[in-house]
Amino acid sequence: MGRRPGTTAGTFTCNTDGHVLGTDRLLLRTLRPDDLDEVIATVDRVVLRWQGFPSEPDALREFFRLKIDPGLQVHPKYNEHFLISERSSGKIMGLRSLYSNPRRNGTLATGSWLGEGWRGRGFGSEELRVIVAYAVEHQHATRMIAGTENTNERALRQYRSAGFRLASRTKEHALPDGRTVPAVWLARSFRRSRKAAICALGQPSLP
Numbered sequence: 001m002g003r004r005p006g007t008t009a010g011t012f013t014c015n016t017d018g019h020v021l022g023t024d025r026l027l028l029r030t031l032r033p034d035d036l037d038e039v040i041a042t043v044d045r046v047v048l049r050w051q052g053f054p055s056e057p058d059a060l061r062e063f064f065r066l067k068i069d070p071g072l073q074v075h076p077k078y079n080e081h082f083l084i085s086e087r088s089s090g091k092i093m094g095l096r097s098l099y100s101n102p103r104r105n106g107t108l109a110t111g112s113w114l115g116e117g118w119r120g121r122g123f124g125s126e127e128l129r130v131i132v133a134y135a136v137e138h139q140h141a142t143r144m145i146a147g148t149e150n151t152n153e154r155a156l157r158q159y160r161s162a163g164f165r166l167a168s169r170t171k172e173h174a175l176p177d178g179r180t181v182p183a184v185w186l187a188r189s190f191r192r193s194r195k196a197a198i199c200a201l202g203q204p205s206l207p
């Protein structure tokens with residue numbers, strides 16, 4: 001089944017094995033557990049710096065194994081990761097994640113990164129636009145939130161350009177590597193989509 005969001009953000013397709021989102025230059029598809037090596041290969045020094053992932057290779061692998069294992073989801077309602085690739089070359093660029101918040105109906109938290117060579121070329125803004133369209137049209141999100149360290153200019157501008165606005169500040173946000181950083185949360189609200197979500201994966205719509 002193919003669906004096109006009512007925006008210029010891109011297209012998305014819903015299949016029994018996952019979703020595929022397309023923009024002019026990018027393809028995003030639902031992550032599978034056997035994608036682990038490709039995901040890890042996109043994590044360079046800059047991604048470690050801003051995401052705060054464990055830097056030691058075995059710890060990093062275990063962190064991702066737990067993160068993407070469907071049987072061990074922290075957010076059981078809805079949790080989807082997308083592998084981001086360049087449409088023309090098929091090269092893997094990074095990862096985008098969406099998480100429902102069991103305490104806040106309709107809210108999806110999101111985060112992403114792009115590996116070395118892909119940053120600062122407008123790809124992040126491009127993939128965020130299609131993810132927002134997908135989250136609203138297909139997952140029926142009524143609010144999206146994203147957190148970032150308050151000095152991460154690229155991430156701040158990426159979200160602001162997509163219509164997210166400052167929602168709150170956290171003085172001490174704990175990262176997976178044990179560091180604590182000052183962070184900001186940006187949010188954008190949406191009207192509930194009138195279009196019915198028919199997901200071939202059998203996922204329930206967000207309440």
Ligand SMILES: CC(C)(COP(=O)(O)OP(=O)(O)OC[C@H]1O[C@@H](n2cnc3c(N)ncnc32)[C@H](O)[C@@H]1OP(=O)(O)O)[C@@H](O)C(=O)NCCC(=O)NCCS
Pocket residue numbers: 046047050051111112113114115118119120121122123124125126147148149152153154155157158161
């Ligand atoms: C954050 C990230 C996903 C953004 O994607 P990107 O492709 O690099 O960003 P874009 O090229 O689309 O640019 C996004 C915005 O940042 C601006 N920007 C680009 N490079 C910049 C730089 N070096 N410094 C400041 N702003 C910059 C762009 O002009 C754009 O802003 P605008 O829409 O107001 O013009 C990417 O940089 C990344 O993976 N960074 C490392 C990991 C990370 O920080 N993840 C987020 C943690 S919360």
